[in-house]
Amino acid sequence: AAGVIQSPRHLIKEKRETATLKCYPIPRHDTVYWYQQGPGQDPQFLISFYEKMQSDKGSIPDRFSAQQFSDYHSELNMSSLELGDSALYFCASSLLAGPKMNTEAFFGQGTRLTVV
């Protein structure tokens, strides 16, 4: 079965650069979430989208923005990168509406961002 696809898997950027992380949810899933997991930390919620509209916002810095496109893929844009942004970034998807609703969140393999 198709899973959540994230790209790239690894990314190395310098301070003050920008990065774009991409997420392709499970086909027909209507909800996308982004999480950040620092070294030795639990995942922290950043932002979510339901049917291409932002549905919830967590501890996402103002330097970050995200959107969900018409094909339901999502991108997390990160600007003015700082050393502390080095982390594993996860995308997850769910199907929250309709007859086949399944609130289980399925996670991608993550993008490891290293800021040097």
Add this chain to the structure above:
Amino acid sequence: KQEVTQIPAALSVPEGENLVLNCSFTDSAIYNLQWFRQDPGKGLTSLLLIQSSQREQTSGRLNASLDKSSGRSTLYIAASQPGDSATYLCAVRPGSNDYKLSFGAGTTVTVRA
């Protein structure tokens, strides 16, 4: 603010022993609770999802229970194997209109051959 705690933080057992992992949450008004497995540096694999109206879910050697009123969930892994070595995280979803998950810090399990 929902706080999720997992005890113990680490666990080491010999192969064949049963594992008991605990998760507690401060706000009992949850929509569902999900258990994940994470291998070092890897993604999160969903193991079990328990809806707030359910008391337990089973999948193979895994069984998860939920006591919403006391804010607790327990993940049991029967007859542990070295391949079960990983970090196990629980996460709660607050409500039907609240999409984010609040995670615990995880329990790192080592199963010794």
